[in-house]
Amino acid sequence: MIFPAVLPSLRCVTCGSTFGFETDRIVCQKCQLSYPVSGDIPRFTDDRHLASFGRQWNKYEVAHDDEDRATFQAKTGIAPGDLKGLRVLDAGCGGGRYSKVCAEAGAIVVGADHSSAVEKATQLCSHLSNVAFVQADLKHLPLEPASFDFVFSIGVMHHDADTKSVFDAVARMVRPGGRYSVWLYRRNQWWQERLNDALRNRTTRMDPTRLERWCEWGGWLGGLPVINKTLNKIVNFSAHPNRENRICDTFDWYAPQFQYHHTEAELQSWFDSAGFNDVRVLPPEKQGQVYRWVYEQNLLIGSGVNVTGTRSTRTNSTVENPGV
Ligand SMILES: C[S@@+](CC[C@H](N)C(=O)[O-])C[C@H]1O[C@@H](n2cnc3c(N)ncnc32)[C@H](O)[C@@H]1O
Ligand SMILES: [Zn+2]
Structure with a gap:
């Protein structure tokens, strides 16, 4: 879905009206607010905030089809095969690997990200006509509220100054009866949190090239066996089998200004108070008794809390649950 196809779904964040297109800008048909369109992407934000993400996603090749499908399913609780024909929002799409999974499965996808990562996402999905990207802040999405059957967000909201305000803003995009899945960083043991804060206090101030x-x-x-399963319980670095992913994941951990860690109870309570039913904690992607024990002790740095729920239909009884 190149830009003209997403135009009818866009809504002015100030007055809620639709946009018209004029040369290289979209213009609100009511209040005349306008935003640039470049590289087939409407740009509601620039790259100054969260710039490290634009840098990493545009630089590293980290998409791997089979792995991304498996991770998507584990972190959303939805099999890609169940998405055909659904309207899906990838909230904080980064370089677009999970938007690609959904679009290849036949969903109609909008990916939104604050950073220039949307350029990589557009490139990654250039062979697909059912996906489009917008560069926008998730707290002020230029999209029609309650218009998506399924909304997911993987590893995103904890990078904002206020995780919950992003959660609530994105929740409003889910239609009554639609599904919402969110993955956030898990809070570790106090000593791991302290050490991590001290390290990140330095790394987030470093020049990105040096970092x-x-x-x-x-x-x-x-990439070193044994070391990568032990030392990274103390200091986080990626143990992904692919070197480029490891560098990208490690930069992803140490560069962003904000990185909050949350508990399952906290995330579940956000779903409850936003009016979601059938709220469920999703299990971690990896199996095995030892892994599970370490995970449950909150000892795994970089692991997540992962919850899914269905938006209550009580506010709008005309919309049916698609059963996702
Ligand atoms: C760790 S990346 C995850 C990207 C993608 N979900 C994935 O897993 O490949 C986090 C992304 O969230 C985006 N992000 C964080 N806060 C945001 C906000 N308030 N609005 C829009 N995007 C945001 C960042 O720009 C970044 O690309
Ligand atoms: Zn307007």
Whole structure:
């Protein structure tokens, strides 16, 4: 879905009206507010905030089809095969790997991200006509509220100054009876949190090129057997089998200004208070008794809390549950 196809879904964040298209801008048909369109992407934000993400997603090739489908299913609780024909929002799409999974499964997808990562996402999905991207803040999405059958957000909201305000704003995009799945960083043991805060206090101030060089060391450590399963309980670095993913994941951890860690109870309570039913905690992607024990002790740095729920239909009884 190239830009003209997404135009009817866009709504002015100030007055809620639709947009018209004029040369290289979209213009609100009511209040005349206008935004640039470049590279087939409407740009409601620029790249100054969350710039590290634009840098990492545009630089590293980290999409792997089979792995991304499996991770999508584990972190949303939805099989890609169940998405055909549904309207799906990827909230914080980054380089677009999960938007691609959904669009290849036949969903009609909108991916939104604050950063220039949407350029990589557009490129990654250039062979698909049923996906479009917008560069926008999730707290002020230029989209019609309650218009998506399924909304998911993987590893995103904890990078805002206020995780819950992003959660609530994105929740409003789910139609009554639609499904919402959110994955956030898990709160670890106090000593891990302290050490991580102290480290990130330094790394988030570093020049990104210098930090990337450190992350290359992290990528090397993550490739060493045994070390990558032990030392990373103390200091986080990625143990992904692919070196480029390891460097990207490690940069992803140490560069962003905000990185909040949450508990399952906290995330479940947000679903409850936003009017979601059938709220369920999703199990971690990896299996095994030892893994499960370490996970449940909150010892795994970079692991998540993962919850899914269905928006109550009581506010609008005309919409049926698609059964996703
Ligand atoms: C760790 S990346 C995850 C990207 C993607 N979900 C994935 O897993 O491949 C987090 C993304 O969230 C985006 N993000 C964080 N806060 C945001 C906000 N308030 N509005 C829009 N995007 C946001 C960042 O720009 C970044 O690309
Ligand atoms: Zn307007």
